[in-house]
Amino acid sequence: MKRIVLVLVALAVMFMIVPVYAAEMKPINIVINGEIFVSPEGEPAPYANKDQRTLIPIRFFAEKLGVPNDEEHIKWDQASQTATITDGTNIVEIPMGSKEIRVNGEKVLMDTVAEVKNQRIFIPARYLAEGLGANVYWDQEDQTAVFMTQEYIDNHRVKKTKRAMDIDDPYLALEYYDLLSEKYRNIRSFGDSQTFLKRMKEARALANKIKIDVDKENGTASITLPKYDKDDFYIILDTVTDGKQYLDAGTYSVAFKDAMEGRKLFYIDISDRNYGAAVLYGLYGMIIDDEFMAIEGTKGFDMFVSLN
Incomplete structure (x- = not known):
């Protein structure tokens, strides 16, 4: 499996190390398939153990990686004190109190032991994720552990x-x-x-700073573009209904009253100015089922084409 290392911090600390002096650091975020990982309400959250490793609850973490949360895929053997997790292809066996786990029958040595907290089993996220075939990255700048299936x-x-x-x-x-x-x-x-x-x-x-306020009664949408450095990025608001383009920060009005189904009202592009003017973000505004909708990416364009 191809590995791309975001920041080579020696796999920076075997990926999930949290120093004792972490009070001066940003808290570590865990992102799985584009979503921030949060333990279910009432369940223990990831924590740093005595070895300064951040441990995750295996059941809920595995579930976010696509493992069904049932007894067939997540098992506990009381006699051997071993948890077994399978996604149908990979099998990860986790004995309590040991640094050694097994992935598809092969021994894998962790840098800390599996632990039990509030009746939940915890291990370093990296070992479980890789055992289940996920790609693992570390974003040093944002202190974010990233996992993608x-x-x-x-x-x-x-x-x-x-x-x-x-x-x-x-x-x-x-x-x-x-x-x-x-x-x-x-x-x-x-x-x-x-x-x-x-x-x-x-x-x-930048895209997250764009605001759209819809006034259905009057059939208008107010679109606010944020302040930005035009030597860095290029934001274009094209109001198709009146044929105007806007590049400056400010609030602009788009009328959509009595607009036809599938009518494109506006689109917004955010382009990079430093590396070849690549369009990195797009947003299409249109009328669908008599409702104003703003759709990101090429989905908006495809929908416009399908309706016209």
């Missing part, structure tokens, strides 16, 4: 469209840089997957 990667829309604007999870930039750079010179200009990831994160942060 192969199913998530293979079934994402960007694999079909090969368009950067369809990367709604910035960490997918790590997986799809090679594919997109083969097709587009402007993606290739980023030079490597880490730079591509950095710019995707920055473009997404």
